[in-house]
Amino acid sequence: MMIRDFQPSPPTVGLELEWQLVHHETLDLHDGILPLLELLPLDPLVKPEAIEPCVEVVTAPMASTALLRGALVEKVSRVQEAAARLGVTLVGAGTHPFCERLVSVTPLPRYLVMQRRNGYLANTQIAYALQVHVGMPSGEVAIRVMGLVSSVLPVLLALSASSPAHHGRETSFASFRRCLLAPTRTSGSAPAFDDWAAFLHFVDVSERAGMFESYRDIHWDLRPRPDLGTLEVRIMDAQPTVEDALSLGALVHSLLVLVIEDRAPDPRLPRRVPWWIEKENCYRASRDGLEAELVIDAEGHSRPLRGIAEDLFALVSPEARALGEQADLARAEGLLARGSSSMRQIELFRRTGSMKAVTRALADELVEELARANVVPRVA
Template sequence: MPDMPEHEIHPYIEFKACPDATLGMEIEFQLLNPVTLDLTDGISVLLNSYPETPEIKPELTQCSVEINSKVCANIRELEADVISLVRTLKGRCESLGMALCTAGTHPFSQRPVRITPRPRYLAIEKRMAYLSHRLKTFALHVHVGMPSGDAALAVMTLLKPYLPILLALSASSPFWEGEDTNFASFRQRFLAIMKDYGVPPSFSAWSDFAEFFQNTRTAGLSAICRDLHWDLRPSPGFGTLEVRVMDALPTVRENIMMAALVYTLIVYLLRCHEQGACGHLPPHHWWMEKMNHFNASCQGLEADYIFDGQGHSSPLREVILETFQKLTPTALELGTTAYLQHLESHLVKQPSYLRQRRLFQETGSLKILVATLVRELEEDLAV
């Protein structure tokens, strides 16, 4: 076989660098029948009725809808943009006879979901088969601008030890198809079935990632970078590092709190990288990453966090509070201090998965639970 030109073997993937740490987010919402409060396949009628809002987008399943913020310079700009978008979306859903809420999973829906009839999604359906029709999960994704592809991958490695913190704080999926799973984030356990979800590998340079991606494309595993559904991935077209580990939370302000934490944490770790240092949680061996991730999805904030290769651990709540303290100077600089304080007083003490479980224990009704999720979002937007 003749030698191939280097660019044909490993074509360069351009990373559109962001000189500033810009900020953006995506939230996936549940479309509901307002009477039964079960999921409803409403995305087509929603988009056909309101085609002029590109920030409101379809997802794989017809029972979900995603909002995409604009590229923002700071957390307050992001908050204003997302609240406006969600208010628009909620009003449109109501005018079409649908209710709207979000959490990591729908608590009781048991029926298979239908796939949105777009070429990319139909191709995914063909590959995933049965699993695609059970994918009733809803996430929060946060993008932070990176100065280069190399920097994005370096920060990605430094951020991996913090993924259990982000997962435990955002965990909002204790129920699945009418059952209490005893997990804080069962969404993560369902996604673990898939071929390319979970904690990403590490790469030493952008050229290494480009070679890896080309190999996966040659193998037929991916066509574009978005086909890599890791909990944390570079997004070269946006010039961002994208954090995907988090469950969607019931209110916009809770999601904004998590975005503020991600934003502050990534900027802190970028500074560490530029100074040749790690964050206060050093990179771990793969088995520690795997166990900490599993423990956070299972026990949420009550999990233990393994911090060294000998298996020693500390309560995750203590690790979270230590992390907040480390982030104090960066938060002050970025204007996220108040958001992190609210997160600490709210989600650390009243995480969504515990609120949902307690309500079900009090009422015995998952329909009342979904009605409460709808009301929480409505009351949040009314403020």
Template sequence: MKSSERRRKTISADSTLEFTPSKPLTVGIELELQLLDKENLNLTNGIGPLLKCYPRSPYIKPEFIQNTVEVISKVGENTAQVHAHLAHLVKEVRQTCLTLGMELCAAGTHPFDKELALFTPLPRYLRMEKDAGYLGHAQITFATQVHIGVQEAAEALYLMHAFKAYLPLLIALSASSPFWRGYDTGFASYRQRVLAATRSYGIPPSFNDWQHFMDFYNALQRAGMIQTINDIHWDIRVRPHWGTVEVRVMDAQPTLTESMQLASFIRVLAAYLLAHSETSIENMPHALPWWIEKDNCYMASRLGLEANCVVDKNGSFKSIYEIWQAVQAEIQSYAYSIGESRYFEQLIKRVAERNISYQRQRNVYQATHSCEKVVSVLINELEDDLACG
């Protein structure tokens, strides 16, 4: 096939994407969980046997690497509804894994596994393997992804832009990947550094309106850079067919409850931002020049809550913990008004106690000098959380 023909072939039906409205502030969550060998706690390429037990489930899916299972929630009116559904699913998946000689756990990276990943043999993933080369086999990371429903395309683009200022905060609150291939990386979220090497991850552009976004999207298709919207892996992206804004920057969380806390925060923040879309918001982060945004995210991945972030174009800075305190105080009333106070208050307490996963993992390692023990604790955290849910 000639190059021009190959490029024309990439322009698919969704080159004229239409935005499908959703009920405002509905929520959905996707969890990427690690499949482990029960004996040695290394990652294992177990998605094939696992999926044979769920041949038609819309909620249990493969990811591009075979050591991952993605568990997808129903759309919920609030986070509590999503939690109930995911708890049932993850309990069932965990029991199935045990019968197959696997364990289940969650974190942004596996603390000590050194094997390259195998791609799942599905057409899209095989195309990704061809495009990514070695990078794809080394991209062994796990995420929590949260979808927020919006009514129209303009709101989706506004939220995608407004959320950018909160990416460093979300990175710090979710950081759960301090270890990589047996080493303490010195980062709270080393997952961010792994993804930084890849082609389509990172901070999204901003768009003036839907036509501006469509012009950009169609240009990517004509250039053969993407085939569909699924090939764009920004930290925040619009999902037109679902009518959502998807926040993808967070590490996978060791427990379902922690994932729900993050989802609840995002939902509350979305409610606040949509209510103030026409006003200037004091004491809240704002979009900055791209290079500063990029460095803020780097520092958040490096130092977590202890990082300093630039907060204006003059170079003034605050710690992420200070930013968190200002943000949570400003938006807390919205947590009550949309029924999210339970998870939101849990998150406030956990941050105050410095009980973020990267901190707990380091505490375990400092006490035991064992990455294997870190994984054992991650397994137990998920098991105990499911038992309480």
């Protein structure tokens, strides 16, 4: 039974990073989570996911992304080192650039139930995400924050976009991962709830109808987690490096903390638009990335996503400074100039004509980051 009491939490931040398991020679996906976990026994921060070529590294909640850095780099380094013993390396991106086969569902009870329910979808939704949890003082505040930041989600999607390829082809999408997840009944934009009571009514009805067994079965872009005392942002693609993940985590954290503390909606935040416009804006961000034009009101006026992002960074900068996350936020803002991972992947593919070269470059980004940290030797 899903709990109804929200567990109050301080405004901490926690990350969940999903990594592709890739064979170090072929660079194709490798169904290796079970042997990898055997090398990393009893580590609650290294977890399986629904598909076998995936490992998830999570953090404990901390007061800032700066405080997450050391332990997270060490943890990812340890996982990378263990994977190397199996002839596997880690890749951070929303989709694998060229894998065309079906993958295996992780043979654990939760995922086998999901496979029975979802059928063929369970083997085809090969997608990887970055998720950010921010602690909330109450369920009522979580629902209020959820409503106020929903219009910002397309900006987060565009900044994080890292899945322009699928089955070895350009998709014309910056984040094709979102398209892969679309058939799932609970993916995408969350419903609008007026208050905590309205959310609990949803929980009561959906549980009575047999729709969900736990909050983990709800896959909205933004969802309350009463059991953890957090609001979870789930819209972003997986990132190539730990630093990239931390930078986006700082943006999410500073934004949500700002909204928690500011009882009156800040007029500089994008105003909330109807659900069907939110859905359109997320589609535009997934397709056009940083070059998207977003609908900003119910009358149909549009504005470049880049301009909205620039305003967002200016808005949250003082909060990030107060949290000690200014350096991470600056790296996230730098994506507007250097481009998202998706843009860099497509540029490399058009230059080389090889999705294998794209995958190698993604693998090298993490290997080189960890080597610079002097934590783990370079992996072939």
